Amino acid sequence: AQSVAQPEDQVNVAEGNPLTVKCTYSVSGNPYLFWYVQYPNRGLQFLLKYITGDNLVKGSYGFEAEFNKSQTSFHLKKPSALVSDSALYFCAVRKNFGNEKLTFGTGTRLTIIP
C-alpha cells in the first residue's frame, strides 16, 4: 500500500518570508512524488515532481522540493512567499513502475499574510 501524510492542515506565513509545506510518504520500491496546487472550485495544477536524479527539484512559480529518501520526505519550499501563493497544496506519490494511481495527502492550506 502507498500513503502520504501532510501533518499540517494549515500553514500561515508572512509575505516575503520563506515557506515550507511538509510531506512524508510510504511506498514499496522507489517513489514518484508530486506536488499539486488547488485554487477554490478548481482542479489541481501541477507544480513539480521527483522521478529520479537530483534530490532538489525546481518547479513552477519559484517553488522547489527536496527528496529525502532516508526520511521519506518531500517537503515543498519557496524562498520568498507571495500573497498569490495562498491556496491548497497536495502532495502525491505513486510507484515508479506498474500501478499508476496517485495517492494524495489530505492537503495543506497555505495562507500568506500581507
Add this chain to the structure above:
Amino acid sequence: DTGVSQDPRHKITKRGQNVTFRCDPISEHNRLYWYRQTLGQGPEFLTYFQNEAQLEKSRLLSDRFSAERPKGSFSTLEIQRTEQGDSAMYLCASSGRAGKHQETQYFGPGTRLLVL
C-alpha cells in the same frame, strides 16, 4: 495545446437519478484517470484507462459506477441510482505517451456533483 476539459462543471440531481460526466483529455494523451474528491480530503483514485482498456478499478468504484473510453479519446463516468454520499468533486486527469512529462497527470477543472 488545450488542457483537460470536463462537462458539466456542476450537476445537481435528486437521489436515485442517473448522471453521466464527460472528460476530454489533452490531445494524444493515451492514459486517462478518474478521481473523486470530497470536502477536506485529497483526491481518491477511481479508475484508469490506457487507450480503450480499463486497466484498474478502485474498490471505491461500486457497481453503480461505470466508466468507458470507447475510442481511446474522451471518457464518460456514469453513476446510477445516485446516493447523497456520491456528492463530491469528480476529477479527470490525463498523461502522455512519452517524453519529459509522461509520468505527470494533468487535471481538468472537475465536475461538482450534489445529490439532494
